[in-house]
Amino acid sequence: MRGGAGDRGEASIQMAIVFPFVILITVAVVQAAMWFHARSIALTAAREGVAAARVYQAPEGAGAARAREALGRIAGDSLASSAVSTSGSSTTEVRVTVTGTAPSLIPGLSGLSVSQTAGAPRERWTTP
Numbered sequence: 001m002r003g004g005a006g007d008r009g010e011a012s013i014q015m016a017i018v019f020p021f022v023i024l025i026t027v028a029v030v031q032a033a034m035w036f037h038a039r040s041i042a043l044t045a046a047r048e049g050v051a052a053a054r055v056y057q058a059p060e061g062a063g064a065a066r067a068r069e070a071l072g073r074i075a076g077d078s079l080a081s082s083a084v085s086t087s088g089s090s091t092t093e094v095r096v097t098v099t100g101t102a103p104s105l106i107p108g109l110s111g112l113s114v115s116q117t118a119g120a121p122r123e124r125w126t127t128p
Helices: 010-053 062-074
Strands: 080-085 093-102 112-121
Touching: 010 062, 010 080, 010 093, 010 112, 062 080, 062 093
Parallel strands: none
Antiparallel strands: 080 093, 093 112
């Protein structure tokens, strides 16, 4: 008997067992990357909204409008169902929250939720 003659087809069986796990890991890594990218887009839009709203004598709604404009410019299909909120803002601080969903590669899983908030103090005159 030749050496290894009883091992015929072993590599095929090993691949049949291992390959689904390799595919699953690959899809999970790509899904995580898409979620992190969507978070980055939401945070960028929130920061741009804060930058527009915190300037001295900025009109009401300037931050939300700038965040929506940024989303329209950079989000594309990477952040769906996006919404912008300025709740939590006050006369001394501005806060912009961008929410949405990252697309899903996994069947049956609707998009992954994304929410990012940015805040900063408003520019204003004060007396010493």
